[in-house]
Amino acid sequence: MKESTIMKIHYGTALASVGLVAVHILMRLTTGFADSLEYENVLANYRSVPYVVMLELILILLSVHGFNGLRVILLELKQGRVYEKAVSYGCVVAMIGLIGYGSRTIIMTNMGMV
Amino acid sequence: MAQVSSTVDEQVPTLLSVSKSILLRISKFNPELDKSSKFMEFTVSYEKWTTVLEAILDVKKHFDHSVAVRYSCRQATCGSCGMLINGKPRLACFTKISELDSDVVTVEPMNNFPVIRDLTVGFEKLFDTHQKIKPYVIRDDTELESDQREFLQSPQEVEQYIQFANCIKCGLCNSACPTMATDSSFVGPQALAQAYRYVADSRDKGKDTRLNIIDESHGIWRCHFAGSCSQVCPKGVDPAMGIQFLRGYLLGFRN
Numbered sequence: 579m580k581e582s583t584i585m586k587i588h589y590g591t592a593l594a595s596v597g598l599v600a601v602h603i604l605m606r607l608t609t610g611f612a613d614s615l616e617y618e619n620v621l622a623n624y625r626s627v628p629y630v631v632m633l634e635l636i637l638i639l640l641s642v643h644g645f646n647g648l649r650v651i652l653l654e655l656k657q658g659r660v661y662e663k664a665v666s667y668g669c670v671v672a673m674i675g676l677i678g679y680g681s682r683t684i685i686m687t688n689m690g691m692v
Numbered sequence: 693m694a695q696v697s698s699t700v701d702e703q704v705p706t707l708l709s710v711s712k713s714i715l716l717r718i719s720k721f722n723p724e725l726d727k728s729s730k731f732m733e734f735t736v737s738y739e740k741w742t743t744v745l746e747a748i749l750d751v752k753k754h755f756d757h758s759v760a761v762r763y764s765c766r767q768a769t770c771g772s773c774g775m776l777i778n779g780k781p782r783l784a785c786f787t788k789i790s791e792l793d794s795d796v797v798t799v800e801p802m803n804n805f806p807v808i809r810d811l812t813v814g815f816e817k818l819f820d821t822h823q824k825i826k827p828y829v830i831r832d833d834t835e836l837e838s839d840q841r842e843f844l845q846s847p848q849e850v851e852q853y854i855q856f857a858n859c860i861k862c863g864l865c866n867s868a869c870p871t872m873a874t875d876s877s878f879v880g881p882q883a884l885a886q887a888y889r890y891v892a893d894s895r896d897k898g899k900d901t902r903l904n905i906i907d908e909s910h911g912i913w914r915c916h917f918a919g920s921c922s923q924v925c926p927k928g929v930d931p932a933m934g935i936q937f938l939r940g941y942l943l944g945f946r947n
Contacts, residue, residue, distance in 0.1 A: 581908055581909055581913050582942040582943070585942075585943075589943075650914070653910070653914075654875045657876055
């Protein structure tokens with residue numbers, strides 16, 4: 579993929595994340611902060627489809643943005659063909675892993691496993 | 693000047709000619725013999741108009757002829773005498789000692805370049821990256837095949853790139869660049885500014901070619917926009933601005 583395409587995604591995910599995280603914080607403010615962390619309230623959030631879609635989007639956007647940022651930092655620290663390939667593929671794998679792990683919580687909740 | 697100083701001392705000082713002296717610290721390093729650089733110190737007298745290059749050449753003439761320094765035109769045109777002067781990348785021929793406002797002047801080789809000896813650095817990478825961005829007007833037609841022998845431009849079209857055409861390839865911008873300090877593969881502000889110089893030229897048709905060259909993992913996107921390249925340019929070129937304009941092309945904000 580061209581670096582300019584990657585950076586467009588990088589900037590896009592940053593902007594979208596700011597918007598969605600703002601909505602997320604506003605949603606938390608509708609109930610008291612302590613109440614929003616109550617076990618039943620958290621489960622209720624995970625079972626609300628629109629909210630859970632937003633949480634999943636935030637997870638994906640921040641993972642893409644964060645791991646690309648990490649890739650860029652690591653590429654600037656050290657250079658070399660093997661190292662750069664390892665960093666690029668390593669970041670993609672770590673990103674997929676994190677998204678998978680985060681999604682697992684949502685899936686488990688909705689399947690009644692918690 | 694070290695020798696001349698005794699003559700100057702005998703003269704009646706005037707506002708135009710008052711000889712003072714500074715401590716000139718010159719970095720000495722031979723990669724083939726030395727493990728690290730060391731500083732040699734010389735007391736050099738100077739006049740209001742004396743440049744750092746003149747002081748170094750004075751040291752070479754009277755104290756230590758082994759000091760390695762590259763220079764040529766002595767008028768900020770050839771771009772040969774770039775070095776760190778009191779920690780800042782500058783042209784030695786374009787920096788007056790009196791303007792430094794310091795009793796101690798320290799000269800070192802430029803950062804982000806391999807040291808050949810003392811103040812002389814290797815420019816191979818700078819010239820390679822400069823060549824990589826195709827620093828010439830690319831066109832399908834040629835003068836020889838066309839009836840029209842001149843490619844006319846309006847003053848507005850010239851204004852788009854003319855400041856970038858002032859680059860003398862001295863390497864000060866690359867020396868000041870923080871990204872170049874860590875990323876040895878980074879194309880650098882000098883080459884990027886020159887890429888913009890030709891992309892912005894209305895006669896040029898090689899925009900896509902050049903944008904493809906700089907759009908890679910160690911290309912334009914690694915610039916952090918610190919702006920130090922623009923601060924140190926002795927010719928008033930603003931590489932940081934050129935880089936932002938190039939990003940505009942790549943992000944689709946400019947055509």
